Amino acid sequence: MAQRLDVEKAVRERYAKAAGKPEAELCCPTTYDPKLLEAIPKQVIERDYGCGDPTPHVRRGDVVLDLGAGGGKIAFIAAQVVGREGRVIGVDMNPKMLGLARKYAPVVADRLGYGNVEFRHGKIQDLTLDLDLVEKYLLKHPIDTVTGLQRFEDHVARLRREKPLVASDSIDVVVSNCVLNLVADEEKRQLFAEMFRVLKRGGRVAVSDIVSDEPVMTEMKDDPELWSGCISGAFQESEFLKAFEQAGFYGIAMATRAEQPWRTVNGIEFRSITVTAWKGKQGPCVERNQAVVYGGPWKEVRDDDNHTYFRGQPMAVCDKTFKILTNPVGPYAGQIIAVPPLVEVPLDEAVPFNCKVNAVRSPKQTKGEDYDITTEASESCCGPDGCC
Secondary structure: OOOOOOHHHHHHHHHHHHHHOOOHHHOOOOOOOHHHHOOOOHHHHOOOOOOOOOHHHOOOOOEEEEEOOOOOHHHHHHHHHHOOOOEEEEEEOOHHHHHHHHHHHHHHHHHHOOOOEEEEEOEOOEOOOOHHHHHHHHHHOOOOOHHHHHHHHHHHHHHHHHOOOOOOOOEEEEEEEOOHHHOOHHHHHHHHHHHHHHEEEEEEEEEEEEEEOOOOOHHHHOOHHHHHOOOOOOEEHHHHHHHHHHOOOEEEEEEEEOOOOOEEEOOEEEEEEEEEEEOOOOOOOEEOOEEEEEOOOOOEEEOOOOOEEEEOOEEEEOHHHHHHHHOOOOOOOOOEEEEOOOOOOOHHHOEEOOOOOOOEOOHHHHHOOOOOOOOOOOOOOOEOOEOO
């Protein structure tokens, strides 16, 4: 029986070498804002192994989590976008890559005039465990008995509970650049769950990664070079998007998709895409007489909660969905027209809303059953060439 590939070992060893000597094969050609690269030492830029740029989806003042931060390039770019008011946390499991990032963090801070980046040691699929604290414990308490092992396991459980690497509901935006595909297949579901856990309600992800157009064959998954080279662990494109959906995200979209594949192996195309997704559709649905109109061009569209919006129709929605769809900086900005009620229903008077039914909202519900007003023509002109 063939021995199963140790994915973590293969990735750790290859990236440890790449931290010391740049490796071109780990890079997918990507363009970054040259102004944002000026403050970053060339030693970091030369050892950047990404496939895209998620930082355009970062905003000033954000708390950013960079998964698989490596030498720190994306984290240092994000630090400039968020400004002094923001903060960036980079997480990586590779001590040598982490050492590179930590070495140059003070240099970048000096060039920017402020320091808002820190790098933490941990696995991106397990953001509860701070590996620096684990190592500190082991140096003081080497394990040489079963009792020692039990004490260690108790200590690890306490660390997860009391001093998590990244706290729940603490991050505005999670970014990642060509790292999710390096996680073993059996741990990928946990990886997406962890991204969801650490985000604040209303938070978002922006992930650049390599995906395949066909399922990756088993013999390729047993190749350590292909796996550590961002090939064997790649999601099939449609499955990548589905993984965000299954984790509970909404508003999932391909922000970018490379027209040409980065590599083709055994007839399978591997290309870079950047996906954005949001957290916050969970929670109770209450009725406040709100409606939304989808203006087109599609005849109808369906959201991640299976609500259907028919072109030009005022569709009844709950308060939660109304806020999601009309958020001016959310994923649906500019696509949905808000139809608020003439008289707002107080939240403490709202009754449960049946989100399982796609219903057109009667104008009488929005305006009120007793609405009976006649007005004169508006003084403002209604046509592009003058008044009607």
